[in-house]
Amino acid sequence: MLSLHQLTCFLATYEHGSLTAAAEELGYAQPSVSEQIRALEKSLGVQLFRRVGRGVVPTTVADTLRPHAERTLAAAEDTRRAAQQVARFETGTIRFGMFGIARLYAGAGLVADVLARHPGVRVELVGQNSAGVQEDLRRGRLEAAMIAIPQVHSEGMSVTPVAKDEIVYISSDPERLRSPVTARQLGNATLVMPDTTWRAEDSVRIAVRSWLHSSGLNPQTRIEVEDPEIAVELVGMGLADSVIPRGAAEQLLPRLAPNAGWVSFRPKIHDVFAIVHRAGATLSPAAQLMIEIATRRIQAVAQPV
Amino acid sequence: MLSLHQLTCFLATYEHGSLTAAAEELGYAQPSVSEQIRALEKSLGVQLFRRVGRGVVPTTVADTLRPHAERTLAAAEDTRRAAQQVARFETGTIRFGMFGIARLYAGAGLVADVLARHPGVRVELVGQNSAGVQEDLRRGRLEAAMIAIPQVHSEGMSVTPVAKDEIVYISSDPERLRSPVTARQLGNATLVMPDTTWRAEDSVRIAVRSWLHSSGLNPQTRIEVEDPEIAVELVGMGLADSVIPRGAAEQLLPRLAPNAGWVSFRPKIHDVFAIVHRAGATLSPAAQLMIEIATRRIQAVAQPV
DNA sequence: GGACAACATAGGTATCTCCTAGGGAAGCCG
């Protein structure tokens, strides 16, 4: 069986023209190198050195094989170097899951932070929907993710809340922003809600629904859209009001609905963001890095817990 | 310590997405592959697979490393293939020593024969002078050679005569070719002799000198040249006679001195060609090939012994 | 001819590699 060690011994011997010198360079005893060369010759079925009295002389076969051996060792060294570079975040890919409103107002900053600290890496911020992220985590395709809590099927998952964001009512009618919104008021409101496709798993909707249920009321959603941006624009046009996390409101309102504002619920409702990964897993340095940066980013726009 | 075996296990596992499947493909038990992967991860300092419940999932590090591992294994396979091609004479270099008049009239044919049988090989037919050939043999730089015998310092050398060639007298004076030349006649002749530089070791000269010494005479050499061709041309011009092996005479006279001819000595003198290599050495297939072809070639122009 | 230098050989030990056997977790299915 051909081995890198044999090739190393071969090259050292070839270059020094001596087993003893090669052994000295490699830090072995002379018989060890001798044995490796013999094993290599047997493995390849060719004679590499003529044992001539005192000393060894490379055969023409050795001349022919030398560049191949060098290329092989160089490729191995290259493999090792690539691994080290990845370990140091000088290159490689960092994959992280992030779903929902969190990605909307922390995603770009998160990617920017990672690229600023590690310019050589590729970043993959995945997560089309909550179920997909959870499936990826469960199957091991994702190591860690940040998601809003209510939707977590947490068997075997480690869930660490890192921030909570108040859920607020937004409207372009100043009248409705005068005082905190009650369940009754919300029940009577005309609403536009985003994330239609994932409405059943959307943490904001789940939080609001359970909040309303305790008052015996049902939410009334008049308009369903996918993008939070569109929902906010519709609020700006006065066609409906909406319910979104406060961080999103503060980011989107000035840009998309300057005449609108937000107001708390009474009692207040919160959305909680958490880091999720498989329970019992040892997190890789890359995952730890992403968790650290994502946490810092989300805590810049939501309250730390 | 990184090893090719570890890389093989890594690639098999990566491609199958399973340690068990990889082990089956490689013909090992599953724990063996598992151990190799673990050793590779430790050696590189990175995690290559996430152990997730049943099954393993490659990390992004594994994605990054895979092409490097493939290149390394390909280079190793390339090394092995090169060795096999050399062993089958499909490529590589064949080096052989040949000195003196033998090369002159068997060298080109020898090279042609080798190239005809093994079109891919490089051929080196070395031997500027007898002493150099012997030194190369002794030092191991040459594995085997064909040389004329008298000059062999045979300690530690295996000498196998394969052909003998009569040494003849050449002249453009028909009078001198009438009957075999005696020692007295040779002592009175005006001679041109080739191989000036190596005159002390030239087998023809040694043979002739000892032949003359038994008659108490000394050779008279009027002209010294390097090339046998020039000596023969001078003979053709009638400026001197010469003494060369019959094989050389038959090849050179028609071309360079059509009006000249040759005649034996009385008693006859012979030059013996032998295969020489280090005693006790096991000959490589390449050397055996060259010996076989060179012997056949030389026996085509000289008498086999 | 004696001293030295370089490789081969021998023998012992530690490590590595591979196996079999058995345990535990996750997924599949009745």
Place this chain on the structure above:
DNA sequence: CGGCTTCCCTAGGAGATACCTATGTTGTCC
């Protein structure tokens, strides 16, 4: 929901390997 299967891990042991030191052999140099 409980049993079965699948897949990986761990443990322990046998055989091979790699390395060492000590010694023998041979060629070289003085």
